[in-house]
Amino acid sequence: MTAYIQIPDEILQVLKSIRSGSSKDRFGVISRSRFIESSVREFLAKKGGETENSGIRVIDLGGNSGYFSYSLLKSNLVDQAVIYDTNKNYLEIGRVVSVLGGIENRMQFKQQKIDIDFLRDKLLKSDIILANNLFHHAGYLFDNDVVEREGWGEYMSQILEIFHEKCDFLVLGLGFKESLPKFWLEPKFFYFADSRANEFEKIINGSKWNLATFARVDEISTDGKAQKSTSLLDNLPKVLISQIDLGLKFIIRLRAWFEEKTGVALRTRNNTRTHKYWIYVLSKGS
Numbered sequence: 385m386t387a388y389i390q391i392p393d394e395i396l397q398v399l400k401s402i403r404s405g406s407s408k409d410r411f412g413v414i415s416r417s418r419f420i421e422s423s424v425r426e427f428l429a430k431k432g433g434e435t436e437n438s439g440i441r442v443i444d445l446g447g448n449s450g451y452f453s454y455s456l457l458k459s460n461l462v463d464q465a466v467i468y469d470t471n472k473n474y475l476e477i478g479r480v481v482s483v484l485g486g487i488e489n490r491m492q493f494k495q496q497k498i499d500i501d502f503l504r505d506k507l508l509k510s511d512i513i514l515a516n517n518l519f520h521h522a523g524y525l526f527d528n529d530v531v532e533r534e535g536w537g538e539y540m541s542q543i544l545e546i547f548h549e550k551c552d553f554l555v556l557g558l559g560f561k562e563s564l565p566k567f568w569l570e571p572k573f574f575y576f577a578d579s580r581a582n583e584f585e586k587i588i589n590g591s592k593w594n595l596a597t598f599a600r601v602d603e604i605s606t607d608g609k610a611q612k613s614t615s616l617l618d619n620l621p622k623v624l625i626s627q628i629d630l631g632l633k634f635i636i637r638l639r640a641w642f643e644e645k646t647g648v649a650l651r652t653r654n655n656t657r658t659h660k661y662w663i664y665v666l667s668k669g670s
């Protein structure tokens with residue numbers, strides 16, 4: 385039957401670009417999705433001894449094409465999902481995927497710019513909120529004024545407070561990069577052992593939320609479990625790590641300078657970026 389299908393060229397181009405994008409998974413979407421699934425399963429088990437959905441709704445902020453929600457729906461952990469994103473193409477792709485997966489009546493896709501006012505005044509209450517790899521962009525993509533005025537840390541405390549009013553279970557993914565989040569702490573190390581993930585842990589501990597677990601995306605295995613890998617670095621003195629770190633920073637900057645001047649790309653093609661991304665699981669109560 386498939387041999388008979390003729391697809392217009394422009395659509396084929398879109399399908400090709402989706403295929404090449406999703407074949408790399410540079411941002412650890414698959415491992416994060418498994419991690420989210422197993423965290424939600426634990427949350428449901430604690431909530432009422434349930435492991436299957438009973439009208440549970442998930443809201444996915446900056447949800448792109450809804451990969452995480454799709455997998456929660458398909459594994460029957462939740463009943464309904466609402467995906468918010470600013471990008472209408474991502475949402476459209478998600479809608480098509482939901483139809484192909486036969487769950488279009490359980491997924492809603494909404495084009496919406498998330499900001500603190502929307503979250504406070506308009507976001508519906510829900511059992512679960514996912515907000516992955518969105519809030520480290522606050523301060524230049526959205527909520528620019530408030531983040532610059534209050535600082536990103538104080539801003540995130542307010543976001544956590546709002547989320548506490550809106551849901552029982554929150555999965556927050558954040559990237560700590562050299563230049564992001566803006567208006568916050570300077571990274572202590574450039575490449576290794578960036579202390580900001582632990583600084584953010586302190587912000588959570590100062591909120592009403594209970595931090596169930598958090599992990600570096602790199603350290604989530606394919607079965608969705610987070611395991612801290614013990615590397616050689618753990619046994620080296622900090623001062624030595626910082627020297628290696630400085631060396632790496634220099635090499636990476638030199639590479640970027642060379643690429644910009646010559647137009648020659650030196651980067652390896654399949655580089656993943658997961659070592660700078662973290663995922664935090666927050667629940668109410670203990």
Ligand SMILES: C[S@@+](CC[C@H](N)C(=O)[O-])C[C@H]1O[C@@H](n2cnc3c(N)ncnc32)[C@H](O)[C@@H]1O
Nearest residue numbers: 446447448469470471496497498516517525526
């Ligand atoms: C880095 S991607 C993360 C996608 C997905 N949540 C994940 O973790 O893989 C950020 C997504 O947020 C969307 N986005 C950026 N700013 C937004 C905003 N203010 N409101 C809603 N979506 C936003 C982008 O279009 C993009 O799909």
